[in-house]
Amino acid sequence: MGQPTIPPTPPDIDLSGKTIIITGGNSGVGFRATREFLVLGASRLILAVRSPARGHDAVSALMADPAVKEVNPEAVVEAFELDLDDYKSGERFCQRVKSEVKELDVLVNNAGIVDLKYHKSMSGHERTFQVHCYTHLLISLSLLPLLRRTARLRNQPTHISWVSSGTSATHSFAKRPIPAGSSVLAHLDDELNFDYMTRYSDNKFVANLLVRRLAAAVSPSEVIINSFCPGFLKPTGIDKSLPSWLGLVIGMTRRFKGRDVDGGARTFVYAAAVANQKTHGKFLQHNQVDDKACAWLDEAIGQDFSDRLWVEIMADMSRIDPDLSSLA
Numbered sequence: 001m002g003q004p005t006i007p008p009t010p011p012d013i014d015l016s017g018k019t020i021i022i023t024g025g026n027s028g029v030g031f032r033a034t035r036e037f038l039v040l041g042a043s044r045l046i047l048a049v050r051s052p053a054r055g056h057d058a059v060s061a062l063m064a065d066p067a068v069k070e071v072n073p074e075a076v077v078e079a080f081e082l083d084l085d086d087y088k089s090g091e092r093f094c095q096r097v098k099s100e101v102k103e104l105d106v107l108v109n110n111a112g113i114v115d116l117k118y119h120k121s122m123s124g125h126e127r128t129f130q131v132h133c134y135t136h137l138l139i140s141l142s143l144l145p146l147l148r149r150t151a152r153l154r155n156q157p158t159h160i161s162w163v164s165s166g167t168s169a170t171h172s173f174a175k176r177p178i179p180a181g182s183s184v185l186a187h188l189d190d191e192l193n194f195d196y197m198t199r200y201s202d203n204k205f206v207a208n209l210l211v212r213r214l215a216a217a218v219s220p221s222e223v224i225i226n227s228f229c230p231g232f233l234k235p236t237g238i239d240k241s242l243p244s245w246l247g248l249v250i251g252m253t254r255r256f257k258g259r260d261v262d263g264g265a266r267t268f269v270y271a272a273a274v275a276n277q278k279t280h281g282k283f284l285q286h287n288q289v290d291d292k293a294c295a296w297l298d299e300a301i302g303q304d305f306s307d308r309l310w311v312e313i314m315a316d317m318s319r320i321d322p323d324l325s326s327l328a
Contacts, residue, residue, distance in 0.1 A: 003231050004286045006263040006270075009040065013273055016041040019103050019150075020272070021143075023048040023082060023136065024111025026058035029230050030163075032261050033108070033268035034058075038068045038075050040269065045075065046101070048082040048093060048111070055079025084111055084135040086122040087320050094142040103150045106272045107143055109136040109162040112203070116196040126189045132203040134313065136162065137210050141317060141324045144223065151222045161271040162211050164204045164227040166285050169293040171205035172198040173305055184309040185316065206309070208283045208294050213310045215281030228271040228284035230264035 015037060025034045025047040034045055045062075049055035059077045062068055068075065080096055083089040097104070112132050121130035140160050147158040172195065178187045187193055188202075208227050215225040270287045271279070282289045296302040317324040 006231070006266045006287060009036070009266055009269050010274060013269070014041050015043075015105075015273060017043050018105040019044040019046070019101060020106040020108070021046045021048060021080075021097070021101075021104065022106075022108040022110050022268075023084065023139075025049070025108075026051075026054050026079070029261050029264040029268075030108075030110040031058060031061075032265035033110070034062060034077075035065055035068065036262075036265045036269050037106075037273075038062060038065075038072050038077070040273070041072055043075060044101075045077050046097075047077070047079045049079050050081070050083045050085075050111075052079060052081050055081070082111075082139075083122075084131040085127060087135060087138060088123075090135040090138045091142075091320065094139055097143060098146065101146065103153065104143060104146045104158065105150055105154070106159045106161070107140065107147065108268060108272055109140065109160070109207075110268075111136075112163065114200060118191045118194040120189075124189070125185070126191075126194065128199055128203050129188055129206065133206050133210060134316065136207070137214070137313065138317060138320065138324070140214060140225075141327045142321070144218070144327050147223045157221055157224045157277065159272045159275075160214070160223055160225045161268070161275075162207050162225075162227040163268075164207050164211075164229055164283055165201070166229045166231075166290075166293065167201040168204035168208050168229075168283070170198070170201045171296070172202055173205065174296050174302070177301060178305065178308075180304070183312060184305065185312045205294075209297060209306050209309065210313075211283070212281050212294065212297065213306065220277035220280035224275065224277055224280050226271055226275055226279040226282050226284060228267055229286075230267045231286070 020037050020042050022030055022034055024030045026049045037045055047055050047058055056079055059079050062077050080093055082093040113128060115128050119127040121127045123130055125134060151158045178184055211225055211227045271284055283293050297306050314325050
């Protein structure tokens with residue numbers, strides 16, 4: 001069975017006057033989503049990118065896009081440097097945003113990596129969790145006051161939308177529970193526990209967990225916080241780190257069964273600009289709330305896992321900036 005078609009964005013969605021930040025928006029479906037935001041009238045769009053040169057190229061491409069030039073020629077498009085591998089880079093990014101951005105309507109936590117080998121991040125954690133989850137949480141917490149102020153100014157909620165995946169439902173935590181009394185972060189950081197077959201789905205499951213926990217501490221009348229899956233897409237370059245044989249197999253499957261990238265980009269718009277307060281703390285699949293992907297978190301063992309991880313990761317945040325723990 002194929003994936004459902006993502007319908008066109010409702011015609012009444014107008015992002016005029018809105019400021020949007022998207023991490024990793026210089027390539028793949030994230031780049032296509034930035035174009036969608038601009039065509040819908042976003043006044044200011046900031047790409048948070050690891051490579052300033054590639055960010056500059058993406059900005060130039062967006063401003064030269066015929067549709068953007070026709071409907072939104074006055075848009076301000078910028079690239080801010082951000083390396084999610086490093087908490088310190090996340091801090092510098094947030095400091096720049098707070099200094100240069102007076103209003104923020106949407107934060108899209110999009111950037112990610114696929115890594116089949118174990119690596120430690122510059123901050124000392126296992127790298128894929130650092131990139132997908134921990135630094136994105138740091139940014140979300142740090143920019144939360146700005147999002148709240150903008151919501152009060154607009155008299156409508158702002159958004160944090162986190163790119164996740166339907167594969168989050170196949171996480172390994174239910175089958176291989178982390179022993180009670182042990183550190184969850186330390187377990188995830190341990191190379192002996194690295195399983196490349198499940199690491200991506202585990203990353204995305206933890207992203208959904210963080211969305212739930214953050215949403216529980218923030219009113220949806222201020223900031224709507226959700227996660228979403230763009231779908232299994234036609235080739236976008238995300239598989240470039242895979243072994244050649246595996247990349248070939250997945251690439252062929254994507255060509256025949258993948259959702260077109262424009263459809264994937266519309267899921268970004270839906271989660272970050274269309275979805276209402278009923279999606280707060282929820283995971284969206286095909287633009288619909290999907291509670292099954294996170295059902296394990298409603299079980300006692302899943303709730304315990306969530307509680308333990310949240311306490312540990314908030315302690316991690318407090319070590320970076322003591323003020324962060326009071327924001328959520």
